[in-house]
Amino acid sequence: MAPIGSLYTVDAQSKGKMIRSVVALAGQEVELLPFEFGVTNKSSEFLSKFPLGKIPAYQHANGFKLYEGNAIARYLAGLYPNTGLLGGTPEEAALVDQWMHVVETEADTYDTWISFLVRGLVPYNKPIELNFYERLERCLAVLESHISTRTFFVGERITLADLSVASVLSKAVAQTVDASRRPKYPNLMRHLDTIANQPKLKAVFGQVNYIDKAIQYTPPAKEKKEKAPAPPKAEKKPKKEEEEEEEEPAVPAEPKVKNPLDDLPKSTFNLEDWKRAYSNKDTRGADGAIEWFYQNFDSTGFSVWRVDFKYNEELTLTFMSSNQITGYFNRLEASRKYLFGSVGVLGENNNSIISGTLILRGQDAEPVVNVAPDWESYEYKKLDLSKEEDKQFFEAALAWDLEVSGKKWADGKNFK
Structure with a gap:
């Protein structure tokens, strides 16, 4: 046959x-x-x-x-x-x-x-x-x-x-x-x-496999750290000498690692003020958050970006995609003082995308977002707000009414 x-x-x-x-x-x-x-x-x-x-x-x-x-x-x-x-x-x-x-x-x-x-x-x-x-x-x-x-x-x-x-x-x-x-x-x-x-x-x-115990999550094994050799015992010093040295610290404090973003030239745009304006004002309108942004934004110290998930074909239910955005934002925590985000799920179950906008310190996205292990799962494109298309995308992402290729905003998350 x-x-x-x-x-x-x-x-x-x-x-x-x-x-x-x-x-x-x-x-x-x-x-x-x-x-x-x-x-x-x-x-x-x-x-x-x-x-x-x-x-x-x-x-x-x-x-x-x-x-x-x-x-x-x-x-x-x-x-x-x-x-x-x-x-x-x-x-x-x-x-x-x-x-x-x-x-x-x-x-x-x-x-x-x-x-x-x-x-x-x-x-x-x-x-x-x-x-x-x-x-x-x-x-x-x-x-x-x-x-x-x-x-x-x-x-x-x-x-x-x-x-x-x-x-x-x-x-x-x-x-x-x-x-x-x-x-x-x-x-x-x-x-x-x-x-x-x-x-x-x-x-x-075939033969149906009925398991006794459901598959379980096993945390990855932690790497064993080699024990540092024990420090040699100090020789017994006369009491008077011990008292003189008592005030000196036993181990010098480690210097704090400075974030290179802190060395960028000072900007007139205050990201924390923007986050407060976005939280407390209507997004659109004559006295809205978007108008506040345009009045105060300093393009020499900050830049605006479009962010898109690269693997939208793997997305299923919209609430799961929304949880994925939350996880991505959680992993950006180390860059909170340099970053604002408004990202959403557009579309419907089994036919959706993840897209939105970021406002970040400097003119390069990577130094800000690479603190997240999965940052490379997203595509980053700098927006030019003098172009009407980029401006409309940016404003719609902030207002949570963004629509891309017929897919309408279903749920959104902010990183503030």
Whole structure:
């Protein structure tokens, strides 16, 4: 049997497993192409077909190309209507879409982000991990309640909803839904077992890995410091000599390291006054903060910059992106006296960017922002406020009504 098309995916990807399940239930085969993150999806050949560089990515035998897991699964299910995977009525089709969306945006998203946190792929934060577990378990509780009186999620036979739920759960029970959590969801576990053991799906799901203990964050090992050799014992001195030397310090104080930014020529612009004006005045208006800025700004001592996150394709939920800005600002703490920032998330969940403006000491951004370990994850462009385009960007970022490429301001943070 000739494959109906070719698919880029990886074993751990729940969406890839769902797509392969559709193909298996249709009695067809799909060619699985070799894929390596950061290599395959950066190649010109891959990007010419799938410009966002995302997987799963599918090319049909007739040349039709498609990416995004749910879209691929629906397309393939539509080619084989006898499978009944899309539901038998408009109501069932809507319910299939509903459960696919729920499990993707809730269960799969939070299971994935917990994995990113504990594996160190993003900066670890215990409260955020606990919050993600709460959201994951809230979704699982809803799924558990629904399936408790049913064999399948929609109707009396397997649909895409079941394949989506089971594919995500098979990943979750292998990393976050451990032995202590699984007893809360007996019907979900029964459903997973039912789907994974369908004769046509056994080869897709394989042996489901039920872990005993959820993956845990392990702090990086601290480097061992070599012990300094013990100082030689001082010879016993006459009492009178000891009294004479008592006032001298035993160890000279280390000189304070001076920040090179402090050596820049004095500026008439007071950054602290600006921060107070921005905090206490309306942003726009005749007596607003922006007008105050233009009246007092000294371009010889300070400069204005646009800052953009370089990896917007990795952003998912907007509140997570907002937390990322907070983390970036926290890591800039050592430059607080030299810097002001207004940066926001623009767009919506799974389609957003991070952008904003910085006001900083001097004419070069790097000496101010390089105190943050992740400063190179952002692109910095100096703004010329005599140019209308740069001026409008700057003012909109301050006023939190910035719009870039149709993406509107969703949430913002200030560094003051």
